[in-house]
Amino acid sequence: MRNSKSRCNSRNEITTASTIDLLNQDLAKQVRTAYDRIEDRGVSACLFGSGGTCCRICNMGPCQVIDGVEQMIGICGATAATVVARNFARIVAAGTAAHTDHAREMVMGFIETAKGKTPHKIQDVEKLHMMAEIFEIEIEGRDKNEIALELGEKALAEFGQQKGTLTMLKRASAKQQAIWKEKGVEPRGIDREVVETMHRTHMGVDQEYHNIMKQAARCSLADGWGSSMLSTELTDIMFGTPVPKRALIDLGVLKADQVNVTVHGHEPLLAESLCMAAEDPEILALVKKVGAKGINLAGVCCTGNEILMRRGIPVAGSFINQEMVLATGAVEAMVVDVQCTMQSLAQVVKNKHTDIITTNYRAKMPDAIHMQFEESDSLGSAKSILAHAIGNYKKRGAYYIPKDKTFDMVVGFSHESINYMLGGSFRESYRPLNDNIINGRIKGVGALVGCEHYKYSDDHHFKVAVELLKNNVLVLATGCAAQALGRRGLMTPEAAAEYCGESLAEVCEVVGMPPVLHVGSCVDNSRLLIALTEMVKQGGLGDDISELPACGTAPLWMSEKAVAIGQYFVTSGAHVIFQNLPVTGSKEMTDFMLGGMKEEYGACWGCEEDPVKLAQKMIKAIDGKRDELGINKKKDRVLFDMEMRRDLDAGTSGQSVPSMGCGNK
Ligand code: NFS
Ligand code: SF4
Numbered sequence: 001m002r003n004s005k006s007r008c009n010s011r012n013e014i015t016t017a018s019t020i021d022l023l024n025q026d027l028a029k030q031v032r033t034a035y036d037r038i039e040d041r042g043v044s045a046c047l048f049g050s051g052g053t054c055c056r057i058c059n060m061g062p063c064q065v066i067d068g069v070e071q072m073i074g075i076c077g078a079t080a081a082t083v084v085a086r087n088f089a090r091i092v093a094a095g096t097a098a099h100t101d102h103a104r105e106m107v108m109g110f111i112e113t114a115k116g117k118t119p120h121k122i123q124d125v126e127k128l129h130m131m132a133e134i135f136e137i138e139i140e141g142r143d144k145n146e147i148a149l150e151l152g153e154k155a156l157a158e159f160g161q162q163k164g165t166l167t168m169l170k171r172a173s174a175k176q177q178a179i180w181k182e183k184g185v186e187p188r189g190i191d192r193e194v195v196e197t198m199h200r201t202h203m204g205v206d207q208e209y210h211n212i213m214k215q216a217a218r219c220s221l222a223d224g225w226g227s228s229m230l231s232t233e234l235t236d237i238m239f240g241t242p243v244p245k246r247a248l249i250d251l252g253v254l255k256a257d258q259v260n261v262t263v264h265g266h267e268p269l270l271a272e273s274l275c276m277a278a279e280d281p282e283i284l285a286l287v288k289k290v291g292a293k294g295i296n297l298a299g300v301c302c303t304g305n306e307i308l309m310r311r312g313i314p315v316a317g318s319f320i321n322q323e324m325v326l327a328t329g330a331v332e333a334m335v336v337d338v339q340c341t342m343q344s345l346a347q348v349v350k351n352k353h354t355d356i357i358t359t360n361y362r363a364k365m366p367d368a369i370h371m372q373f374e375e376s377d378s379l380g381s382a383k384s385i386l387a388h389a390i391g392n393y394k395k396r397g398a399y400y401i402p403k404d405k406t407f408d409m410v411v412g413f414s415h416e417s418i419n420y421m422l423g424g425s426f427r428e429s430y431r432p433l434n435d436n437i438i439n440g441r442i443k444g445v446g447a448l449v450g451c452e453h454y455k456y457s458d459d460h461h462f463k464v465a466v467e468l469l470k471n472n473v474l475v476l477a478t479g480c481a482a483q484a485l486g487r488r489g490l491m492t493p494e495a496a497a498e499y500c501g502e503s504l505a506e507v508c509e510v511v512g513m514p515p516v517l518h519v520g521s522c523v524d525n526s527r528l529l530i531a532l533t534e535m536v537k538q539g540g541l542g543d544d545i546s547e548l549p550a551c552g553t554a555p556l557w558m559s560e561k562a563v564a565i566g567q568y569f570v571t572s573g574a575h576v577i578f579q580n581l582p583v584t585g586s587k588e589m590t591d592f593m594l595g596g597m598k599e600e601y602g603a604c605w606g607c608e609e610d611p612v613k614l615a616q617k618m619i620k621a622i623d624g625k626r627d628e629l630g631i632n633k634k635k636d637r638v639l640f641d642m643e644m645r646r647d648l649d650a651g652t653s654g655q656s657v658p659s660m661g662c663g664n665k
Contacts, residue, residue: 011035015459016487018251018402019324025400028327031348034320034454051585052084058203067586076204080586085209086201088563088583088593089216093197095564096223098339099523100159100190101362102266103231107155109269109375110234114148119276119379122148123240127416131233135167148237155230161189166226172529173536175544176573180221183600185214185571187222194219209589217571217601224568229526235306239272242309242412242520244421244513249486251321252406253314254330256399257293261389262316262325263307264300265337266521270359270373270382271299271307274335277382283390290393295386300325301340302479302521309412309520318483319558320452323348329399333389337373338363340451340559353395357385409491413476413517414524415531421513430531430538433474437549438540438631441503443472444622445535446615447528447574448516450554450562452480456579460611462488464555465499467615469515472501473622476531479522479562481554490516525565528552529572542629546573546602549625551618553577555611570603575621577606577614 014020014035022028048054048064055074056062066072067080074083113120122128122144132139132147135154139147158166165186169177180186187193197219200206206215236242254260261278263271277283278295287295298316299307307313317325319340326334326348334345337360345356346367356368359381364370371388373381413421422432436442446468448461457463461484465475469490477485489495496508496515508515519527532545541548552569554562557578566576583589598604606621608614626632 010039013457015457016321018405019321019458021402021405022251022324022327022400027329027398027400031323031327032344033323033327033348034342034344037344038454048585050580050582052087052582052589053080053585055083055086057086057201065585078207081209081588082207082212084583084586084589085212085216086206088581088589089197089201089212089219091560091563091582092216092220092567093194093201095560095562096190096219096227097194098559098561099223099231099564100194100227102338102523103190103227104156104159105267105269105375106231106235107152107159110238111149111152111156112375113238114145114152116145117376120238120272122237124237127233127241128237131237134171152234155234158226158230159190162192163188166190166222168225168229169221171229171533172225172572173533173544176533179544179573179601180571183214183217185218185221187218187226190222190226193222209586210592213592213597216567220564220567220571223564224526224529224572228523229529231523232520232526235268236414239268239310241416242414243417244410244412245312247308247312247409247411248314248406249409249483250402250406251316251324251328252401252403253296253298253316254325254328254401255293255296256330256401258296259287259290259292259294259390259393260296260298260331261386262298262300262331262334263303263336264322264334264341265303265360265363266301266306266339266523267337267360268303268306268310269375269378270335270337271303272310273373273378273382274386275307275311275313277379277386280379280383283383283386286387286390290390292390292393295390300334302523303337305479305482305518305521305524309414309518309524312411315483315486318452318480318487320454320458320480326352326354328401329354329397330401332392332396333357333385335359335385335389336363336365336368339561341365353392353397355388355392357388359385407487407489407491409486409518410493410514411486411491411518413519415519415527415534418517418531419534421511430534434535434538434540436507440631441472441507442474443504443619444474444549444551444626445532446473446475446618446622447525447550447552447569448475448477448481448485448555449479449522449525449528449552449565450481451556451558452484453556453558453579456556456609457611458484459488460556461485462490463611464553464615465490465516467612468618469499469504470501471615471619472504473619474504475516476519476528477516478519478525478528481556482516482518482520485516486518490514491518522561522565525569529569532572532574542625544573544602547625547629548574549622549629549631551575551577551621553614553618555579555614566605570597570605571601573602575603575606577608577617579609579614580607581605
């Protein structure tokens with residue numbers, strides 16, 4: 001059943017202050033938004049589609065299948081379980097393909113960088129060496145570019161590999177690796193798992209739901225421990241591993257007297273090149289010529305997260321704000337690459353001076369202009385794009401920027417910076433985190449990830465987070481979920497006192513960290529896999545991820561990528577709760593997803609639409625793990641005494657609140 005309280009179908013139910021302010025302005029009243037389209041279309045989603053029982057993979061259908069009704073199986077005889085499993089596996093394959101194609105671009109850009117053919121440089125040599133060790137690459141006496149080239153080529157080979165297993169699986173705990181081996185779900189090559197999933201779900205191939213789901217598990221691991229992880233690590237090596245820094249979010253980051261260029265999409269190669277081009281003297285001269293005070297780059301969606309994490313570039317909006325960013329009339333160009341770009345954008349800017357500029361041959365849009373981003377000439381491409389945007393500045397008509405509604409954030413919590421922040425310069429480690437979980441000051445870790453969704457209230461993520469924090473669950477966030485929380489002021493150290501339970505607030509205060517840590521883009525969910533694995537390796541909290549007091553959620557998943565992410569977390573032992581899953585049309589599949597998977601991988605999926613109940617289910621799952629670990633015994637609440645404070649302070653020297661603000665390690 002739908003919970004009406006968490007539904008948001010009209011403009012009247014929007015709670016984001018900047019959006020309300022903007023939509024009340026005359027210039028935005030005519031703009032048709034997704035909220036309006038939801039109202040226009042009504043709310044009746046097709047039951048077969050939402051339950052996963054519509055099959056259209058062959059031309060004897062489409063067949064709409066009803067579980068348990070003999071006359072309502074597919075023309076070919078396919079049952080509800082088979083159809084649901086096939087559809088679900090295809091979602092995982094599509095999500096994996098999206099991350100993989102992104103990752104491939106990054107690896108190829110990395111190789112070109114190692115060859116000196118891009119304006120970028122190998123920046124994080126420590127991480128380069130760490131990755132070289134994993135890939136068994138000699139580092140002694142070798143130049144960083146030489147090592148990077150070998151690493152890039154070995155990484156690229158993982159995509160087309162046909163046999164064996166992916167190299168980075170060995171970063172998982174021994175127990176985890178043993179489970180994957182025993183279940184036969186170790187991915188062989190990244191592309192191979194996507195292709196095989198598509199083949200096995202073709203008409204008349206794999207017809208046993210459990211076997212199909214086994215391949216969905218293997219395919220998702222090729223994403224999380226394969227392409228996404230490669231992308232994150234190689235991007236860090238090239239553009240720098242994020243460290244804590246302050247930044248701003250919301251529509252107010254747009255500037256009245258500057259050329260506003262928003263970058264929307266996912267691939268940091270484009271965004272990083274635009275950042276470099278924005279400082280180029282030729283570009284600055286053009287800016288001056290049109291009478292603007294500067295060029296203001298701002299991010300949207302995950303590309304926004306990438307440059308936010310590494311450069312502190314402000315975020316104008318997340319997925320649900322993309323139309324709003326343009327409705328301001330203050331944007332000279334929105335530069336997009338791939339994924340999560342709504343086709344409606346061109347309609348929003350129809351009578352405005354704004355150009356939507358597509359840059360990737362894979363992703364063109366009607367009514368947009370296309371300026372191909374050439375990796376071989378990335379700075380040149382980026383400069384041409386900016387020059388075009390600057391040319392629009394003087395054409396700007398009526399505009400409105402909701403100025404006073406911008407939020408401060410401290411972002412940049414890569415797994416390394418969490419390690420450093422908690423452990424301090426002398427003993428980088430997750431020990432203090434584990435200790436604080438064991439002693440109960442932190443109940444556990446909640447990962448809040450994934451998309452946003454117009455069908456639900458826009459303070460949904462906030463409500464989930466607040467309930468978790470109140471119960472002393474530390475929140476790690478990525479993707480648009482992270483932006484939604486930043487936009488509600490949860491990413492400042494000061495938020496701890498307001499929202500956290502007493503003991504979590506104390507830990508945040510001593511360390512000087514926000515109660516919600518921004519870990520990056522969706523591809524960076526691989527950072528969470530590593531962070532969880534590090535907690536396991538640190539000891540005291542079990543032998544693999546499935547034993548940790550941790551739980552994940554993508555409470556408003558929208559894209560297929562989010563499902564691939566959820567599936568790789570579950571297959572890696574983390575319990576994950578979504579608002580719904582397209583499996584309800586089959587009892588067998590529902591039972592397997594919400595229960596049976598646990599027997600095989602130590603974790604399963606859960607579903608809950610109501611944000612507060614969802615958080616409570618996460619807390620219950622975390623408490624269950626604490627019970628199993630025997631660390632949930634009621635203790636007298638211990639406040640930090642002087643010795644504990646000294647201990648943590650010594651551990652965090654150099655990372656007090658002010659130094660977190662400037663973010664230099
Ligand atoms: Ni993730 Fe990021 Fe946002 Fe969802 Fe889309 S931008 S990759 S898919 S909507 S979180
Ligand atoms: Fe129908 Fe079977 Fe064809 Fe699917 S594969 S559309 S269930 S006949």
